[in-house]
Amino acid sequence: MTDLLLFGALQLPLWGYVAVTLVMTHLTVVSVTIFLHRSQAHRAVELHPLVSHPMRFWLWLTTGMVTREWVAVHRKHHARTETPDDPHSPKVEGLWRVVFGGVGLYRRAAGDPETVERYGRGTPDDAIERRLYTRHPLAGLLLMLAIDLVLFGLAGALVWGVQVVWIPLWAAGVVNGIGHALGYRNHETRDASTNIVPIGLLLGGEELHNNHHARPGSPKLSHRWWEFDVSWMYLRLLAAAGLARPKALGPGQAREEAASEDAAALSPERTSRRFARDVLAPWLGSEAARADGALRRRLRACRKRLRGAADSPEQAARILETCGCRRGAAEVLLASWTRLVEACRGLSVDPDAGRQALERWLREARQSGIRQLEAFARSVEGDLAAASA
Numbered sequence: 001m002t003d004l005l006l007f008g009a010l011q012l013p014l015w016g017y018v019a020v021t022l023v024m025t026h027l028t029v030v031s032v033t034i035f036l037h038r039s040q041a042h043r044a045v046e047l048h049p050l051v052s053h054p055m056r057f058w059l060w061l062t063t064g065m066v067t068r069e070w071v072a073v074h075r076k077h078h079a080r081t082e083t084p085d086d087p088h089s090p091k092v093e094g095l096w097r098v099v100f101g102g103v104g105l106y107r108r109a110a111g112d113p114e115t116v117e118r119y120g121r122g123t124p125d126d127a128i129e130r131r132l133y134t135r136h137p138l139a140g141l142l143l144m145l146a147i148d149l150v151l152f153g154l155a156g157a158l159v160w161g162v163q164v165v166w167i168p169l170w171a172a173g174v175v176n177g178i179g180h181a182l183g184y185r186n187h188e189t190r191d192a193s194t195n196i197v198p199i200g201l202l203l204g205g206e207e208l209h210n211n212h213h214a215r216p217g218s219p220k221l222s223h224r225w226w227e228f229d230v231s232w233m234y235l236r237l238l239a240a241a242g243l244a245r246p247k248a249l250g251p252g253q254a255r256e257e258a259a260s261e262d263a264a265a266l267s268p269e270r271t272s273r274r275f276a277r278d279v280l281a282p283w284l285g286s287e288a289a290r291a292d293g294a295l296r297r298r299l300r301a302c303r304k305r306l307r308g309a310a311d312s313p314e315q316a317a318r319i320l321e322t323c324g325c326r327r328g329a330a331e332v333l334l335a336s337w338t339r340l341v342e343a344c345r346g347l348s349v350d351p352d353a354g355r356q357a358l359e360r361w362l363r364e365a366r367q368s369g370i371r372q373l374e375a376f377a378r379s380v381e382g383d384l385a386a387a388s389a
Contacts, residue, residue: 040124
């Protein structure tokens with residue numbers, strides 16, 4: 001028992017503890033850059049739940065960071081770069097304050113309800129996020145400490161300490177601080193972002209900060225042949241396995257083209273298809289589950305006909321009419337669908353008027369009382385925030 005307390009279940013040589021610590025911190029860095037940064041904040045890659053859920057759990061264990069807060073702070077950084085509203089600009093706060101006090105600046109921004117509400121939309125809002133990850137962020141760190149102590153004994157406390165300081169040191173300090181002060185630049189951006197001397201294995205590609213600010217919507221951060229983005233390599237492997245779908249952005253595209261990719265999620269065609277898939281079909285399924293007899297059969301038949309056959313509210317209206325299901329909440333959904341498509345179409349004609357129309361639609365959708373529509377509105381809010389960042 002004494003040996004277990006002192007040395008843990010795994011008794012390793014010194015190099016073994018170092019190797020295990022580097023592997024675990026690397027997993028944390030990769031989870032931050034792939035899940036929090038490229039997937040959640042910029043929508044540059046879609047991750048299969050088999051990838052995103054383990055990454056969320058690992059980040060809860062090793063950082064205690066809340067997804068919505070991290071995304072909000074990072075989006076605000078892009079929207080307000082190098083201004084007094086930037087959460088962590090060395091030009092405003094001073095280089096060494098960001099390097100050594102970056103975690104404090106992050107906590108200050110993450111603790112601002114207005115920042116989180118405006119920039120954190122569209123992030124996971126399921127039961128485990130609400131009841132565990134967001135409500136008890138420190139519980140993950142304590143659980144990780146217990147695991148490290150059981151596995152490594154007293155050495156586990158040191159392993160845990162390195163895990164806890166890794167992201168505040170390298171991400172909040174080095175990337176946000178030195179990445180806006182020292183290094184080289186591939187692109188002339190409106191900010192002072194730089195690429196740091198290659199340390200890709202430690203930072204997962206995040207050291208290529210100027211490249212990222214030039215093309216924030218790109219899932220790939222390396223732009224020169226000699227630059228190495230290790231997380232892009234992982235994304236390619238995940239994509240080959242069908243577990244990730246990165247955006248296809250060529251290395252020669254300009255920042256404006258990358259920004260348009262951020263807004264592509266709000267294109268009328270894509271938004272319309274998503275509405276059919278994520279709102280109408282699930283609503284019909286839930287209605288069928290509550291109904292019985294002939295009504296249940298009609299609802300199920302209508303849902304089956306809609307799959308792949310209705311990419312617009314007009315097509316869906318005809319199918320609902322034929323099945324005898326066009327009444328009540330179905331009419332509300334069809335009208336909401338039509339207004340949403342019109343608002344998204346307006347974004348490309350008059351961005352300001354289109355945005356105002358989209359914000360009106362969001363207010364109405366959030367107050368609709370239809371669960372599927374309210375959930376979809378949160379996703380659209382996230383797309384709008386990502387396109388603004």
